[in-house]
Amino acid sequence: MAGNTLGVLFRITTWGESHGDAVGVVIDGAPSGIPFTADHVQIWLDRRKPGGAKTSTARKEPDAARILSGTFEGRTTGTPISIMVENRDAKSSSYTDIMNLYRPGHGDITYEKKYGIRDYRGGGRASARETVGRVAAASLAHEILKREGISIVAATVALGGVKASKRDYEAMDQNPYLCPDADAARAMDLRVDAVRRQGDSLGGVVEIIATGVPAGLGEPVFEKLDAALAGALMGIGAVKGVEMGAGFEAARMTGFENNDPITPSGFASNHAGGVLAGISSGAPLVMRVAVKPIPSITKAQETIDISGEPAMIETRGRHDVAAIPRVNVVCEAMVALVLVDHLLRQRATAWRG
Amino acid sequence: MAGNTLGVLFRITTWGESHGDAVGVVIDGAPSGIPFTADHVQIWLDRRKPGGAKTSTARKEPDAARILSGTFEGRTTGTPISIMVENRDAKSSSYTDIMNLYRPGHGDITYEKKYGIRDYRGGGRASARETVGRVAAASLAHEILKREGISIVAATVALGGVKASKRDYEAMDQNPYLCPDADAARAMDLRVDAVRRQGDSLGGVVEIIATGVPAGLGEPVFEKLDAALAGALMGIGAVKGVEMGAGFEAARMTGFENNDPITPSGFASNHAGGVLAGISSGAPLVMRVAVKPIPSITKAQETIDISGEPAMIETRGRHDVAAIPRVNVVCEAMVALVLVDHLLRQRATAWRG
């Protein structure tokens, strides 16, 4: 395998299954001298915790982060930082009635095909629990980016077909969906309630904006900034599509409409989403991801059992109605991790003869 | 920089600018014994050549590939394969009137910000000419995939707002847009003519389907197959969005609608696009990319010159009206390169205790 490491200079390696003893991450390549304690990690882990929103599972995880190495007197030392979060509330027992059934839309069938092992206890590495490591690592990335004046925010711009028509970031923190449109948030609430009653689930769209990103990040031609961001975001469990700036809308525009005019005070529009030829332009980075509905639903579905016989499945366990808004902080994490790696890479590149 | 290499086991490194002496690629990690000659390369290079479609520039490049190493008696030897294509028809002179102007939607401004050098001669590495190396390398990837029963096809499913409503692959080869819908192709033709007269350009959507892909490819959690494909496709110059299977449409569906039922004879639908939890499921891979309109247009646009003063720009030179259909073969190339790398990686992974 060997696919659990991300980054070239700022590298993270995540580990841990949803039903094992713990999950965690090793960060390698962090600059020294950055203030970093378990409290920094906790703030971000708390944001991704279930229980905060009506879309989320009732599973309770204290998610207490422990930093095992790489810091001294509250600052990074330049050596690898190991962060561990124990799994306290994993109940494998709730899965016993579906242990012989493949779950539609779920990775249990492909994991078994790849590794030849059926781990029926839950999602394993395919569980959202795996993202604890990503978010923990990103808490340091955010700290570094903050010092460079870069900030990242992921807003829910669609849920269950309900679209946000505003970008009111103050409203965003006042509804449980992280939606920057209070009216849309109310409509989402009704939609979530209805779907939950049907034992079904919902998808949506998250828009991530990074401001303060300097021009010059991105390494053509295979590690362009947008390519790296797209790979990182598509690697989040529920994501099925990624677009930059105008994205799929750009496919319907003419060059004259889509090109962002350049003026002495900057770009007059931002259809490019902050990237030209794979290199950041100085304009805000704008990305949107399509988040599929949670595959584990209680509504009965057609499937097969492990001997290949047809069967019906009703997933019980504890599952969210939507990955949104818990996935939002993961989107922010992936963008932060890509940006901090490219910032460090650009420091080396920017040296000139 | 160091971003010009793609792949872990089957690795390619491309080089060359649009207005330099040559472009090329080094393929490292190809299995030995694969039949491979300049003729194999030529077939694919000819497909991406300008001149074949009404959307394309009049620039003529014989694009004759030369294999300089890594083969013996018509087969690969396991050592690096160097392929070079000379640039014969590069006229830097046609750019002299815009050498002091930044081109909207173009990478000249970001390349200068990154590298501190203004190379006014054309697109440099940001030019579509760079993709010659990718396509040449992919000609070997396709040859390997063919032996494994895998084939890849990229069809134009939208151009300038005209959408294909059929997937008639026989029709596809009978129109210059590689559109699998003869009626839509005719409508595209009218749209292209109109826009060309206005000195403007068009975007569209390309759908890439890979069939015969075995289950088990992809390396969770950061090098999932869909993440790798998304990164590879977003790294193509004109691409602004990537989706797998139902993609952005999945965001509007419920779990019950989006989940692909599993039956004894396989998945009953393919909203997942052939990937579950980042691992191929055995179903066809289905991807779509949003291709932005060509930024270089003759219609006058607002910009600034290199001293920061406002100016108007009308790009002359030789430019396509749309990156489609020339970009289609590049999409196929990127998918082929990712698949062959993951095939080789899976051979190592598939070994069991």
Next chain:
Amino acid sequence: MAGNTLGVLFRITTWGESHGDAVGVVIDGAPSGIPFTADHVQIWLDRRKPGGAKTSTARKEPDAARILSGTFEGRTTGTPISIMVENRDAKSSSYTDIMNLYRPGHGDITYEKKYGIRDYRGGGRASARETVGRVAAASLAHEILKREGISIVAATVALGGVKASKRDYEAMDQNPYLCPDADAARAMDLRVDAVRRQGDSLGGVVEIIATGVPAGLGEPVFEKLDAALAGALMGIGAVKGVEMGAGFEAARMTGFENNDPITPSGFASNHAGGVLAGISSGAPLVMRVAVKPIPSITKAQETIDISGEPAMIETRGRHDVAAIPRVNVVCEAMVALVLVDHLLRQRATAWRG
């Protein structure tokens, strides 16, 4: 930094300082289905534990390994394996009298120059304690290699100038120096006692032999098997030299003397040490490493303090007289890690057209 990961397909990332909470490793890319429990790890950790030999410190570490992820029902699953060993007996207090002095032959001065941080508590990542992660990871590598018929042994062939003139591997396990020559071991014992009384330390030479290695491992031209082994071995704290087969002796031979004649039953000699042109030949791999004397000695030495003033230093703390024989298991670990990675890489390479 980002230098704490080793391997391409079988990748390990180690973390942890000598005086932090714990040390550990994440193994990524291990094949699934390999029997692997904490007991497998413990056997190897016990071999590197201090206390076993007269050359070693009195520091006692139970070194109990905990596997936190990546196994299920006693076998690997293909997902990352996280192993942690808590530091129980770290006494930073014993270093307080030298916290303002640079230690000759020690990395405290270079770590401070690199990272801008003075961590006076002991060796940090430069401590032999860091090798716990390597040895823990290698316990799985050895398990995989065993199934392929490959075994690795590291013998002490010189210590404090006393050389082994035999290769009697039964004798090796009956003396505390892992010396394959009982007479030499007795002479080493006298040498160690004398030097210990002087408050000084000793170096030596370790010879590592890997048998059962199939022909064909190694990736020319920059990741040749001998290059990978040399890099891995030179990366062990105390190692100052590495040689393959005849090594430096080959520099004094003629081609006729040094070439290993080829016979129908194999190579008639093994001056090459099992590698030709960077690829394993099927003959045993033979490597020797020069191990420098432990730099921390109680004998007074000339140094400077952190303000640059001249000073004398007498290192107290708990230090070994020689890195040998504790380093031997680390040598075996590094060779095992390189071999298992190259075995997996060769599985991919060996596929032919």
Next chain:
Amino acid sequence: MAGNTLGVLFRITTWGESHGDAVGVVIDGAPSGIPFTADHVQIWLDRRKPGGAKTSTARKEPDAARILSGTFEGRTTGTPISIMVENRDAKSSSYTDIMNLYRPGHGDITYEKKYGIRDYRGGGRASARETVGRVAAASLAHEILKREGISIVAATVALGGVKASKRDYEAMDQNPYLCPDADAARAMDLRVDAVRRQGDSLGGVVEIIATGVPAGLGEPVFEKLDAALAGALMGIGAVKGVEMGAGFEAARMTGFENNDPITPSGFASNHAGGVLAGISSGAPLVMRVAVKPIPSITKAQETIDISGEPAMIETRGRHDVAAIPRVNVVCEAMVALVLVDHLLRQRATAWRG
């Protein structure tokens, strides 16, 4: 395979066989703005050319370098630099009488075992011809290092058992062996003549010293500076041993003898060879490599043919008596490539919170 790339930020990928059309290299990640033309490359290629010394073959290669990309107006642009050197004087015909015999000490047998292909035309990638790409790439590395005040010199300190007892670098350039001891050079000359008459070949030791290297380079714990250098040097065809500073001699010293005392004006000795705990200390880097005798000799040797039958072989073709002094410039190249990569990496690391 995929082992033909070296470096993380300053990356080179070499390609080409001794008997193919050309050899070359792609450099990715070079900073922009460095003066660099074919003339810079030529100076270094001329140093490695055969014909300069009595130890070398009569094969004549004009070795004219062509830079195909990555420069503009005589300076690097930050994009990949492709350098090609055509093979003009490759006579495969001279190998026909040994095409069915394995050559002792040569990689033809291991290449065949690895790749399943017998390329009887000569050394292929195992030939010294492959180092053209390394030296061409290093010509840019040297240019960058020079601007940082770093210089590298490789001196022949032993040949055929004759040792240099002085380090007189002025004398070094006045004898064909690059030996810093005029008397030893004369003795080497006699030794070479005698061995050549016997149809045999010689090995030796090359000492490489890099001065001006700043403290702080090297990435613990697997990419320490000495580990990276050892891997790079052991990856040169003829090298069988590598040591840093006192090297194998350190194994015979006590800690008190081996530790370099620290004084207000620097280290009082340099047994460490400029590296402590894998990080450069600011003292000169001192490395020595053991170079084995050329395996291709005219003296008859025992071997087998490709059907496994015993045979005698007398290699004719054009072969050097010793890899020294042609290998010296390759040693300098490998050290330069490692140093420039680590310099760039340290620029990123050196950023602090």
